[in-house]
Amino acid sequence: MIELPQRLLDDILAHAREREPEEACGLLGADTTPAGLQVAHVHRTRNVADQATIRFEVDPRDLLHVFTLEERGWEMGIYHSHPRSPAYPSVTDVGHARRWPGIYHLIVSLRQPQAPEVNAYRIEDDEIIPEPLRIVAD
Ligand SMILES: [Zn+2]
Numbered sequence: 001m002i003e004l005p006q007r008l009l010d011d012i013l014a015h016a017r018e019r020e021p022e023e024a025c026g027l028l029g030a031d032t033t034p035a036g037l038q039v040a041h042v043h044r045t046r047n048v049a050d051q052a053t054i055r056f057e058v059d060p061r062d063l064l065h066v067f068t069l070e071e072r073g074w075e076m077g078i079y080h081s082h083p084r085s086p087a088y089p090s091v092t093d094v095g096h097a098r099r100w101p102g103i104y105h106l107i108v109s110l111r112q113p114q115a116p117e118v119n120a121y122r123i124e125d126d127e128i129i130p131e132p133l134r135i136v137a138d
Pocket residue numbers: 055080081082088089090093107
């Protein structure tokens with residue numbers, strides 16, 4: 001179970017909308033709770049993928065922020081947006097996740113602009129495992 005405060009979801013959606021038609025991406029930090037994880041931190045990163053409208057690649061320069069997450073004791077995750085496709089990992093996403101074993105992923109979809117979707121997953125050994133996600137009040 002991952003809890004996501006509404007305020008942080010709003011930050012992620014704002015980033016996703018600013019980057020359209022490209023995918024937005026960023027790092028997440030989460031506190032450990034009895035129920036699982038609660039996202040506590042959203043860090044925007046640049047998307048340096050060649051085809052940024054259909055895939056993402058976190059700018060290596062932004063990866064220094066991973067050390068900040070570790071220092072704060074946060075569990076690292078990655079978020080990215082799908083401007084036109086559902087909030088479900090693409091084949092490319094599954095391949096990409098091999099480089100980030102053991103983390104959680106949030107995907108937001110802007111396919112229906114008035115009703116954005118957000119889902120959480122873990123992707124282990126090319127297997128997509130949906131993770132229950134609850135949006136909580138701040
Ligand atoms: Zn994707």
